[in-house]
Amino acid sequence: MPTRGKPMQKLFVAVALGLALPAAATAQTISGTNHDLSARGWGSTELCVFCHTPHNATTAVTAAPLWNHGVTAVASYGTYASATLNATVGQPGDISKLCLSCHDGTVxxxxxxxxTGTNFMTGGALVGTNLSNDHPVGFTYDATLATADGGLKDPTTPATIAPARLFAGKMECASCHNAHSDQYGKFLRGSNAGSGLCLACHSK
Ligand code: HEC
Ligand code: HEC
Ligand code: HEC
Ligand code: HEC
Known part of the structure; x- marks a missing residue:
């Protein structure tokens, strides 16, 4: 039966590819997620354009990656406070303002x-302008803070807190979230099963 070997081999290859491709394809992609606005009838069927542009990007926020979305003008967000907090929590940094430009509900x-759009954020994804009931962002997280807290990892070596990360040494929304991938749900940087993402920074 000389004809049998080849189709079987092909089938095997096809199955192997079939299993491997979706895993590789879902690793980092916006398509089909809640950040894929291309099918909403909002003036473009592109993916990136709602947030980025190769030309004429806004300079209203510094350190923003070629930003194309309207930037929030909120000057003063409510910030988190507690008796046990060691961090000096300030206003969200520019990187957080990118998220808040859709999620604070003002733009x-x-x-x-x-x-100029007309569709504003509603429901659970509306974070609003009062961040006092949200995990703090907009502060420096360094070895000194880790020591003062006593239950935090020293982030001096970035790999220590991976898959979480800092932006110019600061905690921002994107320390925990990745706008480009919904691989772990809620656009998180890593799985939070067993609170794994929290434990990337907190030693509890
Ligand atoms: C819903 C908004 C949104 C969409 C859509 C989006 N991005 Fe981003 N992007 C961000 C935000 C916020 C940051 C800054 C935070 C960060 O670096 O994770 C960023 C950062 C980046 C960066 C710099 C940091 C890095 O990850 O290398 C690149 C490059 C980038 N985006 C490319 C793209 C491309 C290409 C697309 C389309 C395929 C895209 N983005 C779509 C929000 C978005
Ligand atoms: C261009 C606007 C825009 C920007 C910028 C943006 N988002 Fe979103 N985001 C959305 C929309 C639209 C939804 C879906 C809202 C809904 O379902 O009602 C969403 C949903 C989410 C969700 C909920 C996902 C789910 O599955 O329920 C999270 C988490 C989130 N965004 C985080 C972020 C973070 C963090 C940033 C910045 C790094 C960001 N977003 C930047 C538009 C944006
Ligand atoms: C310390 C980590 C951390 C930081 C910092 C953080 N988030 Fe989240 N966020 C999470 C986790 C974890 C969830 C998922 C919670 C759940 O599933 O119950 C989440 C959920 C969300 C949701 C979805 C809410 C819903 O009900 O669907 C949005 C939107 C969101 N975050 C936006 C933001 C924005 C905007 C910022 C910055 C102002 C931010 N996050 C900062 C960890 C964080
Ligand atoms: C990228 C690092 C990082 C991640 C990831 C992270 N945190 Fe934090 N968290 C911090 C830092 C830094 C502080 C400030 C601690 C201080 O001031 O002592 C903090 C503060 C807090 C506080 C307030 C402590 C107080 O004394 O008021 C709580 C509670 C908390 N985090 C819980 C969580 C939970 C739950 C998660 C997972 C959903 C999480 N964190 C994920 C870095 C992180």
């Missing part, structure tokens, strides 16, 4: 480039 989701 329409479909305001980007030269377009």
């Amino acid at each position: 329409a989701i479909d305001t980007y480039g030269t377009r």
